[in-house]
Amino acid sequence: MPEPLYRQLAERLRARIDAGDLRPGDQIPSEAELGEEFGVSRNTVRLAVTALANEGLIESRAGRGTFVRQRRTVTVLHPLDPSGVPPGPKDAFKSTLEREGVKPTQENFRVEFRRATAEVAARLGIEEGDRVVVRRMDRLVDGEPWSRQESFYPVEIAEGTELMSPDDIPRGTIRVLKENGHAQVGFRDEINCRMPTRDESGFLGSPPGVPVLELFRVAYSEERPIRLTITVYAGDSTQFAYEVGDVSARGETGRGSRDREDG
Amino acid sequence: MPEPLYRQLAERLRARIDAGDLRPGDQIPSEAELGEEFGVSRNTVRLAVTALANEGLIESRAGRGTFVRQRRTVTVLHPLDPSGVPPGPKDAFKSTLEREGVKPTQENFRVEFRRATAEVAARLGIEEGDRVVVRRMDRLVDGEPWSRQESFYPVEIAEGTELMSPDDIPRGTIRVLKENGHAQVGFRDEINCRMPTRDESGFLGSPPGVPVLELFRVAYSEERPIRLTITVYAGDSTQFAYEVGDVSARGETGRGSRDREDG
DNA sequence: TCGTCTTACTTGTACCAACGAGTAGATCGG
């Protein structure tokens, strides 16, 4: 068998998209039409279509049809300032993204107590099962869901502070920590990628085949870990960047928004 | 109506795995057995199984069966030294991974001329279509495929140097660049994730549902971009880390054994 | 003992049929 039918069909669809024959937002022929056109059964068409959907190339919506996806990529340039205090009066999220030329908004603030899982406890230097304060919010760029963030604080650090209020803190939580005697002097980022949970893929508005980028950031004062922030981003619309040393030879200006690439 | 059968089945399988009932490497019941056990058709079983395979949780092999996957995660701590010169006599890849307590090897070295694509040209500050030298290699940890790397050099920089030899350069290419008058003074990392091409998923030995982590690193001398390195890692066995400022309050040594000095 | 062959199992591919649910446009009644 040279190549299965469904994969041949997937490649031909991919070629149409790459060639610009089908443009982002366009509806592709229905499963019945594709089956007719290529002389295969609807099941075989579905194998091809779901394969491309799993790559994030197309997206099916029940009752409506299947469409070519298009998402802009936002580059997040993580500043290397150990204090974490963002330039300007706003918090890190807003100042980072406004530099990228997009409109950041936040919503669904929530604060709750939880027991530290092994993962959280190890990073905060506490015991598994210890109570932690969790601040959680959803973040959008230009009105579209973009990332979901949870910040874990040891109770002693967060309790009785502004961090407990389930609202936006415009000047940023890092400043609040500092005001309460927990000045950040360093941080560690851990980046990995994985497939989204059902929940995440629902919120991020990406088909279940699109991976997520996950950032673990642990912030340290001179004495101890003061916060763990876990942020989950839609993988196909986010890119991280770190600049180290002198990159003045980089001609291009740092405008990060661009159309998606590659195939 | 509450939840499709195939998704219920997927969740029950996931639960068995999470509970340790099915351990990494174990074979899960065959499609026929699962269909029997849950009273559903083989088609429905396959929907559940492929869903979990797409998350990288399990892996099917024709003729043999379906197995619970497990891959160790290697954390790559990217040093923030602007010069990029690794500590010790070895190259950055070996010194980074040996600190993690695993055995790094490289193979399939290849050097070729290519035309710069738009992506490459923009980052190297050259024109699309200009000739570039590409050094390419495969990297393994403990004998298992782990990442594939391509480094792009402007021809003027690489031509006539050791960089043109399709072999390992034990002391590292950064030192070679420096010896040839292109000392690195800074770099920019761009990190994104996406689904693998067919090629990549073949080499990395991961089922097509496991995403890849992609690192673009542009190195700069004082005058110009001197190299673009694109490295593709299996997403489920790699994690990146960056440490900024003072993280001495970080008690734990982390997943990899990093307690010993290397020499 | 050592290959070879058969057999029984696995997943992969491909087809068919049916119904449900969501959407959108046409139709119809007021």
Added chain:
DNA sequence: CCGATCTACTCGTTGGTACAAGTAAGACGA
């Protein structure tokens, strides 16, 4: 003209069947 309804279409789910291809182990013959 407007709103409700009908209808035709979409993808989602689930059942069935059949054969191909890869694997492993046991049976068998030299």
